[in-house]
Amino acid sequence: MIALLVRDLKLAMRAGGGFGLGLAFFLIVVTLVPFGVGPKSSLLAAIAPGILWLGALLACLLSLDRIFALDWEDGSLDLLATAPLPMEAIVSVKALAHWATTGLPLVVAAPIFGLLLNLPVEGYKPLILSLILGTPALSVIGTFGAALTVGLKRGGLLLSLLVLPLYVPTLIFGAEMARRGVAGLDNTTPMLMLAGITCGTIALLPFASAAALRVNLR
């Protein structure tokens, strides 16, 4: 399992691996927003948590179809399926690798991007905390979507349509947690909901993803 994780991280770092792609996309979205809504700093501060969350979500979406598609194309998915690793472990490791190469960099970069949107000082901690809690769910749900659409030519669009509705709860509670933090309100409830969603998806969805993959490999 560690070998698979190391391989996936290595592949992401090598040429054409897509590491940093999500981050660059996130940066572009965040810098485009002031051009769209105007440079008024009070307005930007008000919408910053929501924009940062949306940006993170879209950046995450961008790299989802690579999770299984590349392995499926070159046949390694077949070989992994017959290897002594349980399919549930394979999808969990894949989701972890996706998070480490997409979600984690977003969390780390979010404070810098918050600066671009004039995020109030007291908003940084809840924003980062909400992203840490929420982005694993994005990767796990996305892995499920990728498992459903593996083997489809141009499955990326279908994947987005399948996955985006499933992202709604995470987005609602994640953005709400960050927003309440900015406004100086108590954000325990959305934080607990967000953490609950993440834990629930991590616990349950690998089984669904593994079942979907098995069907798709037939």
Added chain:
Amino acid sequence: MVMAISVSDLSVARGGIKVLEGISFTLASGQALVLRGPNGIGKTTLLRTIAGLQPPISGKVEATPESIVYAGHTDGLKATLSVLENLNFWAQVFGNKDISGAMKQYELTTLADRPAGALSAGQKRRLGLARLLVTGRLVWVLDEPTVSLDRDAVAMFAGAVRAHLGQGGSALMATHIDLGLDEAAILDVAPYRAKAPEPDDFDGVFL
């Protein structure tokens, strides 16, 4: 003699259509069996079913659990990883460490640091076959293992299979060419072609 695979009355389907039915054979350790048959007869489907990638329609496949390693039309190589990294990865997945024997068998030592994407088709296939050696598994299930191999490489492969059989392993492969493995039994799957099902009612015609 220890049974490596025992297949009884197996029927397999591709894309929902039954392609082969009523296949039975046994493969003992130390034996090789070559599947023959025209294109589209269902050799790949049969091998994938035996490897456990898809369920059979009926009948059963009995094999020692965790004894089968499958190699299909594609080699499962990552273009940006080197030959060594690719092989090391599969060795680790199967819980092995030593890959030098496999590198030597398929003459990959001089290519060790080259990215797999820069290999020729035949070299890629050799790397794919070297993977079988590092898995340490006893039953090889191979689909067209010699595609794009030159004559020397085919001899390398035949040598690897012979050594594998000598160590108590067994091999089941679909191939069209003569490997020079005289000890291998041949099974022609053409007689097992599935008959079109008789529609049992009016609606059945349209299904």
